[in-house]
Amino acid sequence: MSEPKKLYRQIADSIAADIESGRYQPGDRLPTERDLAQAYGVSRPSMREALIALEIRGLIEAKHGVGILVLEPPVRSAQPDAEIGAFELIEARRLFEGEVAAMAATQRTDENIAELERLLLAMGDPDQEKAEKADRDFHFVIAQSTGNGALVATVETLWDWRYRSPFARNILERAADLGMTDRISEHREILEALKAGSAPKARKAMHAHMDRVIEHLLRATELEAVESAKSQSDAQRAAFANRFRALHHP
Secondary structure, eight states: OOOOOOHHHHHHHHHHHHHHHHHSSSTTTTOOHHHHHHHHTOOOHHHHHHHHHHHTTTTTTTTTTEEEOOOOOOOOOOOTEEEEEEEEHHHHHHHHHHHHHHHHHOOOHHHHHHHHHHHEEEEESSSHHHHHHHHHHHEEEEHHHHHOHHHHHHHHHHHHHHHHOHHHHHHHHHHHTTTTTTEEEEEEHHHHHHHOHHHHHHHHHHHHHHHHHHHHHHHHHSSOOHHHHHHHHHHHHHHHHHHHHHHHHO
């Protein structure tokens, strides 16, 4: 049985079909992101991922103050089936790593804490590649603190999808360009919760960190004017938080 097609890909394929059928002509302006999301009955992040997928395929171009313009279709516009969207990737990490952090708070050793302190300092390295590696290793050490190899492997897989999926990497790189200045302080809060051995605080700190990543993704991929999108971003962040609170009650 084939894997179900991702929601954002279903939306992107539907809009692409409308473009190829002539419903939308090159030079036409698509409805706004918000209107499209309402028309398809999906969240704005899902619609945003669909629009970015179409942009990567060369079918549309989003311009601030102008809108979403339809382009001349390229000769090839295929998108790999194995793609994972950045929003669903971060959603998965938020849900999973929150519980990993909670478990690590009760299992971590002094050696784990010392290594996390070292990595926290390394996150401030001016070399972006070194800083990102320290960030990645920080999350791995938390997983390793649980003593559960399956959890470590899962955290590694979730993190590395950002490199294996060009689509997710494209969006995450846009977010990185904004400069995530709160990264160190947020990781410090996670570390302090682990030091205290508090599972609820560790879970909360990890969720807060992932919420900030989601906020940056929303800002980095904004396709409408900033003024009209700000309130929508706030509502979407709340929707993400509510979605995961419903799945888990600490």
